Amino acid sequence: MAELITADMVIHDVVTKHPETVKVFHGHGLPCTACAVGSRESIAGGARTHRLPPEKLDLLLKDLNAAIKGEPVSVAPKKAPVGRGIPLTMASGSGRKIKHVIAVMSGKGGVGKSLVTGLLAVSLRRQGYRVGVLDADITGPSMARMFGLSAKPTMLPDNRIRPVESRGGIKVISMNMFLGEESDPVIWRGPMVAKAIQQFYSDVEWDQLDFLLVDLPPGTSDAPLTVMQAVVPDGVVIVSSPQLLATMVVKKCINMVRHLKGTIIGVVENMAYFETPSGERYEIFGPSQGAELVAITGAPLLAQLPIDPQVAALCDAGRVEEYESSAYQLLAENFLNTLKIKR
Ligand SMILES: Nc1ncnc2c1ncn2[C@@H]1O[C@H](COP(=O)(O)OP(=O)(O)O)[C@@H](O)[C@H]1O
Ligand SMILES: [Mg+2]
Numbered sequence: 001m002a003e004l005i006t007a008d009m010v011i012h013d014v015v016t017k018h019p020e021t022v023k024v025f026h027g028h029g030l031p032c033t034a035c036a037v038g039s040r041e042s043i044a045g046g047a048r049t050h051r052l053p054p055e056k057l058d059l060l061l062k063d064l065n066a067a068i069k070g071e072p073v074s075v076a077p078k079k080a081p082v083g084r085g086i087p088l089t090m091a092s093g094s095g096r097k098i099k100h101v102i103a104v105m106s107g108k109g110g111v112g113k114s115l116v117t118g119l120l121a122v123s124l125r126r127q128g129y130r131v132g133v134l135d136a137d138i139t140g141p142s143m144a145r146m147f148g149l150s151a152k153p154t155m156l157p158d159n160r161i162r163p164v165e166s167r168g169g170i171k172v173i174s175m176n177m178f179l180g181e182e183s184d185p186v187i188w189r190g191p192m193v194a195k196a197i198q199q200f201y202s203d204v205e206w207d208q209l210d211f212l213l214v215d216l217p218p219g220t221s222d223a224p225l226t227v228m229q230a231v232v233p234d235g236v237v238i239v240s241s242p243q244l245l246a247t248m249v250v251k252k253c254i255n256m257v258r259h260l261k262g263t264i265i266g267v268v269e270n271m272a273y274f275e276t277p278s279g280e281r282y283e284i285f286g287p288s289q290g291a292e293l294v295a296i297t298g299a300p301l302l303a304q305l306p307i308d309p310q311v312a313a314l315c316d317a318g319r320v321e322e323y324e325s326s327a328y329q330l331l332a333e334n335f336l337n338t339l340k341i342k343r
Pocket of ligand 2: 113114115137140142
């Protein structure tokens with residue numbers, strides 16, 4: 001006999017076990033659950049988010065239970081949104097295999113988003129955490145190069161993919177690993193990019209991780225939006241630089257995260273200053289905007305990172321894991337404190 005679906009069950013678990021329920025959720029006005037946004041909520045929680053009155057929740061539960069028994073349901077089961085409703089395999093029934101999924105975002109390219117992702121991964125790994133990096137910048141991947149990884153990911157049975165492990169033990173997946181030549185361009189249209197991101201997330205055997213850091217594509221366009229919807233991060237770190245705040249891009253980032261009901265866990269000001277060997281600081285890109293970043297995001301400033309030619313050289317050489325810097329150590333400490341993780 002099929003078990004009864006109750007309001008306290010997590011939506012993700014229900015749709016994973018009973019894919020036929022996706023259409024029922026959708027038919028009852030819970031489209032986000034079908035596209036995995038909010039799918040980690042309970043059914044009651046999802047109903048609250050979508051302002052379903054109690055009687056409608058009862059009806060939803062009745063229909064869900066009817067659907068799993070193959071009985072007719074009261075709503076015309078609308079077609080689930082294309083490419084969505086795919087139950088992600090990462091959040092397993094009894095306990096998630098990945099404790100924290102964190103997306104790193106910036107309003108535009110060249111701000112140092114990938115560098116911050118890579119170095120945050122390195123700092124966390126040095127402290128003994130199990131860390132994965134998902135390079136979701138499909139058309140501008142940089143993680144394989146930064147970690148000096150040229151091996152192809154192993155294909156496992158059932159089309160699962162094993163990520164490539166860095167020398168320091170960080171699991172990495174990046175589009176570069178699937179290209180014949182590193183310089184081959186990825187000239188895909190939106191739906192192909194979306195599919196690749198889905199696969200990087202749900203078809204990769206990430207195993208047990210404390211942190212999966214997701215390097216988002218730059219900007220606030222379709223590509224980062226797709227990732228945010230596919231991956232549903234627990235938190236977002238926004239990377240900015242002193243001259244970026246003058247433009248509207250940081251505000252666009254914030255609005256996008258809020259729109260998706262995400263949580264900004266902190267901001268990082270990159271390229272904040274340059275320090276000479278004798279310790280003099282120069283604010284090359286203008287005065288620091290840290291305080292203003294905090295004011296507009298309402299999230300803590302996790303770090304102000306210096307411009308350091310050495311880090312750029314190490315990244316280019318695939319040796320990011322050899323970089324030592326107190327600024328990045330502080331970034332990781334603040335990051336963990338913000339998430340209230342005690343070692
Ligand atoms: N703090 C920094 N000091 C020196 N070089 C940096 C710094 N931040 C970023 N860079 C360099 O600037 C370039 C762009 O950074 P990247 O992380 O690729 O940006 P994004 O991912 O935002 O496009 C890279 O070559 C990177 O090594
Ligand atoms: Mg990048």
